[in-house]
Amino acid sequence: KTPFTVSGKSFTAVAINTAAKAGEWIKLKLGAHASLTTKSTPHDLVTEVDKGSETMIRNLIKTHFPHHSILGEEGVAPGAEASAQALKELQDEEYLWIVDPIDGTTNYVHGFPFFSVSIALAHRGEVIVGVVYDPNRDELFVAEKGKGVYVKGKRLDVSKESKLSEALVATGFPADSKFALPVNMKGLQAVAPRARNVRVAGSAALHMAYVAAGRLSGFWEIGLNSWDIAAGALLIQEAGGQVTDTAGQPYSLAVRHVLATNGAIHEELRETLAKAQATGF
Numbered sequence: 001k002t003p004f005t006v007s008g009k010s011f012t013a014v015a016i017n018t019a020a021k022a023g024e025w026i027k028l029k030l031g032a033h034a035s036l037t038t039k040s041t042p043h044d045l046v047t048e049v050d051k052g053s054e055t056m057i058r059n060l061i062k063t064h065f066p067h068h069s070i071l072g073e074e075g076v077a078p079g080a081e082a083s084a085q086a087l088k089e090l091q092d093e094e095y096l097w098i099v100d101p102i103d104g105t106t107n108y109v110h111g112f113p114f115f116s117v118s119i120a121l122a123h124r125g126e127v128i129v130g131v132v133y134d135p136n137r138d139e140l141f142v143a144e145k146g147k148g149v150y151v152k153g154k155r156l157d158v159s160k161e162s163k164l165s166e167a168l169v170a171t172g173f174p175a176d177s178k179f180a181l182p183v184n185m186k187g188l189q190a191v192a193p194r195a196r197n198v199r200v201a202g203s204a205a206l207h208m209a210y211v212a213a214g215r216l217s218g219f220w221e222i223g224l225n226s227w228d229i230a231a232g233a234l235l236i237q238e239a240g241g242q243v244t245d246t247a248g249q250p251y252s253l254a255v256r257h258v259l260a261t262n263g264a265i266h267e268e269l270r271e272t273l274a275k276a277q278a279t280g281f
């Protein structure tokens, strides 16, 4: 049986309140992020607000659940290797919170209002709570394993489009990976003429929330990290969609090349990427 509480405290309530508080705060700080620095590459940005948001989230989680583990983007050394290693060390913990304190930092820096806070809770490697908060639209997407996904009290379902030609889909280009960029250019080139259209709006977590909400029919990206995907993956599963890696293997925390759809277009999108040899690097 999936545990959702410990000593009467709801994991989901803490996830919601924490994402909401962090989201409000980053919105308040928008435009005031003086201290911009780069991480693994000149495209890989971080601000004091990313770090402050993560500290706030860690502190709130620790207040309620002092014995739980936390994996947060800004607590890990830059680069794919360090991220994978950090996940490996923590993925079997009884309770692991997986945190992206700002998903869409590049948008955040430029004032492009498409970014989010993403918080997931995994129980022995399985995501049981996922929250993605968009402070710009005040939309908080929340899912509990087996209980559906909601935004503003309304239950969400994935879209019904069954052909790629009728589907609006999205992708992304990781800032920190020189390998992903050329590969996913091939993916984009293959998908764009077959889909109704493609969006690249710059927050993987929010794109995935939009798949759960039926606003997009699919999303794929290669070279992501666990904190970009974990919450969004549960949102989509709970909305009746499908999440795998780009090769079609079932979602797990270790997935970095993600394919997330309404289910109906999954195979067509997977095959399109496979034919273009754009499933990974």
Ligand code: IPD
Pocket (backbone or CB within 6 Å): 073, 100, 102, 103, 104, 105, 106, 172, 173, 174, 175, 176, 201, 202, 203, 204, 205, 221, 223, 224, 228
């Ligand atoms: C990034 C965003 C972006 C995606 C990158 C991610 P960050 O996360 O999700 O949309 O294309 O791959 O790294 O660094 O802004 O948290």
Ligand code: CA
Pocket (backbone or CB within 6 Å): 045, 073, 105
């Ligand atoms: Ca980042």
Ligand code: CA
Pocket (backbone or CB within 6 Å): 100, 102, 103, 104, 204, 227, 228
């Ligand atoms: Ca991210």
Ligand code: CA
Pocket (backbone or CB within 6 Å): 050, 073, 100, 101, 102, 103, 104, 105
């Ligand atoms: Ca981030």
